[in-house]
Amino acid sequence: MFQLNNVTKAYECRGQTVNALNKTSLSIGDNEFIAVVGPSGSGKTTMLSLLGGMMAPTSGEVLFHGESLYDMSLVERTKLRLRSLGFVFQSFNLVSWLSAIENVQVPLSLAGESASAQQERASELLSRVGLSDRLNHLPSELSQGQQQRVALARTLANDPRIILADEPTGNLDPESREQVMNLLSEFHSEGRSVVMVTHDQFAAQHAHRSLSLVDGTIVDTPLATNAA
Amino acid sequence: MQLGNLIWKELWQRPTSLLTSLAAVALGVTALVAIQSITVFSEEKIAGDMRSLGANVLVLPPGVTLQDYYSADMHGQTMPEEYVTQLALARMSGVENLAPKLCVAAEVDSISVTLTGILPRSEFEAKTAWQGMSFLSNPVGTDRGCCAKPVTDTSGESDPTSLATQRTVQDLGKDELILGADIAVQLGAAVGDELTLLGDTFHVLTVLPPTGTIDDGRLFAHLHSVQRLSNSGPVVNVIEIMACCEDAAGGLITDLSRELPNTRIITIAQVVEAQIAVNGLMSRLSWVFFGILLLVAGASIASVMYANVAERRREIGTLMALGATPGYVTKMFLGKATILGIAGGGLGFVAGTILAMVLGPQLVGVSVLPMPSLCGVGIATATLIAVAASYLPARRAAALDPCLCFNDG
Structure with missing residues (x-):
């Protein structure tokens, strides 16, 4: 599904060049659940941005279903994200002035769904994540775990085949963490691919494959070692 | 939920900046409508006076x-x-x-x-x-x-x-x-x-x-x-x-x-000259005031919009990550500007008309009635200024990096 070929991403900072990714090659197949681990600043988020079509590599290529992501136009990449990719963020990134159901409606609205179809689908998804009684609550009226579940419902709105998650349990208490990881596992069991950047060993244990990022280089890490 | 609902809901999240922009636009239109209304009805009064005088x-x-x-x-x-x-x-x-x-x-x-x-x-x-x-x-x-x-x-x-x-x-x-x-x-x-x-x-x-x-x-x-x-x-x-x-x-x-x-x-040239000159001056001044106040309004809107873009960087980045195109983001800001222009123009017309109806009889002894044509001019110009002033902030928003959605973005 995803293929990274000799990808380098370099940043210029105060006259110095920092390589977040250094000639990295990686293959991600269909229906994989991958945990990307590594210390802060190791390039985990950079890799997620590259996979999400939001940051062009300095060199190398990123292929999605055999097609070069960064040879597409900006609008084409945006539409691909809308149709095929779902994002989960550490800080949930809900729009603070929209209710739970309206937040879930956002991707549906961007996809041009009718108001009634948006309502129906968003209610269904919020019920699925156990928030049918919180449809009209603002994010500030929800706990952090509930906010992340709203964000998960939003991720599923356009039924994406790939979910890119950036520290999805980073801000959660143990109970919410478990709920969120169970939901992500459920999404994976439905045939979706999940690529999750995390520091959380508990979260990483839910993955079926683990990758470590060290000094801009990706290496496959045995799950047993990772879990230990 | 459609784009319009999104714009409308966001507008009411920041009432202070909304009211500042609205007041700035409305003030320009108020000045135009008030002065133009008084001028037009004053001219009609002069024409009426000439008719009652007979030969001039x-x-x-x-x-x-x-x-x-x-x-x-x-x-x-x-x-x-x-x-x-x-x-x-x-x-x-x-x-x-x-x-x-x-x-x-x-x-x-x-x-x-x-x-x-x-x-x-x-x-x-x-x-x-x-x-x-x-x-x-x-x-x-x-x-x-x-x-x-x-x-x-x-x-x-x-x-x-x-x-x-x-x-x-x-x-x-x-x-x-x-x-x-x-x-x-x-x-x-x-x-x-x-x-x-x-x-x-x-x-x-x-x-x-x-x-x-x-x-x-x-x-x-x-x-x-x-x-x-x-x-x-x-x-x-x-x-x-x-x-x-x-x-x-x-x-x-x-x-x-x-x-x-x-x-x-x-x-009776002296009388006519004086009144025509005053009317002409008022008419020209109203356009000068209108222009100056609308420029101020435009600057105020541009400033509010730039601040709005800065405040909403992560929100815009998230929307783009979710699939909002740069065109969609531009429309979000220009749509907001259009609402401000129409509302400010409409409010300015109402305020200017009321002001003219109150001041007309006191200042120049003429009764003033609402002039619908000024409503069109006021709203169209205010909307144009609001949209033009928001264009660059909207472009800046559309050019934001969607990676801002990430925690360390």
């Missing part, structure tokens, strides 16, 4: 002293009647109507009266048509398109009482007489009565309504009958001219003096 230019024999504007024909001096034809044929811009007069003293049943000879319009229309000028279909002067709004309405001139307000009548027989309101009461005369003047018998065609001027005490007959009976020959004492107020204050007097050098031209 007098052509008199040279050497006549103007003691009173309304009794300027009571001096006994004369000038050739052919001046009337000369003026009609000159077709000067601004001349709407000509009313030559000859006043002579007479007696009716031992009561001293002033008999004023007037020339009905049909006479000089026939004369100019005979000379190939085709004035039969065009009122004097108006074929030149000088007046935005005619000073006189000649449509009612077939009614002889129009003499009271329009200084001329369409038709008047050689043995017909029109009486002023006061003299009719004094003589006990009514329509259809016969009166003997200078040895001739006249029929009373009509009695004029009271005008509050010297005309209330006069008798009016055909100019040529008065000339014949008074043995004065083809002369007149005065030619009253109804002119467009703008022209009366402008080049018309020069044109008249050039056409009739051996006459004295009297006008």
Whole structure:
């Protein structure tokens, strides 16, 4: 599904060049659940941005279903994200002035769904994540775990085949963490691919494959070692 | 939920910046609407005043002293009647109507009266048509398109009482007489009565309504009958001219003096000039205020929009990560600007109209009514400014990096 070929991403900072990714090659197949681990600043988020079509590599290529992501136009990449990719963020990134159901409606609205179809689908998804009684609550009226579940419902709105998650349990208490990881596992069991950047060993244990990022280089890490 | 709902909901999240932008736009439109409304209704009042005054230019024999504007024909001096034809044929811009007069003293049943000879319009229309000028279909002067709004309405001139307000009548027989309101009461005369003047018998065609001027005490007959009976020959004492107020204050007097050098031209130019100048100044100033205030409003909106983009960086980044195209983000901001422009323009129109209705009677003594055309101008301009001011902030928002959605973005 995803293929990274000799990808380098370099940043210029105060006259110095920092390589977040250094000639990295990686293959991600269909229906994989991958945990990307590594210390802060190791390039985990950079890799997620590259996979999400939001940051062009300095060199190398990123292929999605055999097609070069960064040879597409900006609008084409945006539409691909809308149709095929779902994002989960550490800080949930809900729009603070929209209710739970309206937040879930956002991707549906961007996809041009009718108001009634948006309502129906968003209610269904919020019920699925156990928030049918919180449809009209603002994010500030929800706990952090509930906010992340709203964000998960939003991720599923356009039924994406790939979910890119950036520290999805980073801000959660143990109970919410478990709920969120169970939901992500459920999404994976439905045939979706999940690529999750995390520091959380508990979260990483839910993955079926683990990758470590060290000094801009990706290496496959045995799950047993990772879990230990 | 559609884009419109998204914009509308976001607008109400930041009421302070919303109200600041709205007030800035509304202020510019308020200034325009208030000043323009007062100016327009003030101009209408001047035109009305000119109508009630009657003639606003007098052509008199040279050497006549103007003691009173309304009794300027009571001096006994004369000038050739052919001046009337000369003026009609000159077709000067601004001349709407000509009313030559000859006043002579007479007696009716031992009561001293002033008999004023007037020339009905049909006479000089026939004369100019005979000379190939085709004035039969065009009122004097108006074929030149000088007046935005005619000073006189000649449509009612077939009614002889129009003499009271329009200084001329369409038709008047050689043995017909029109009486002023006061003299009719004094003589006990009514329509259809016969009166003997200078040895001739006249029929009373009509009695004029009271005008509050010297005309209330006069008798009016055909100019040529008065000339014949008074043995004065083809002369007149005065030619009253109804002119467009703008022209009366402008080049018309020069044109008249050039056409009739051996006459004295009297006008209320100073009054007209002052009022026209004030109106013109107000009108121009209103556009200057409008422009300045809208520029301020535009700067305020641009500043609010830039701040809005900065505040919403992560939110915009998230929307882009979720699939919002740069075009969609641009529309979010320009849509917001459009709502601000329409609302600010509408509010400004209402506020400006109320202000004009309150201040109009106090400042310039005119009653002001709402002018819907200014609503369109106000809203269209305010919207244009708001959208133009938001364009660069919208472009900046659309160019934001979607990676801002990540925690360390």
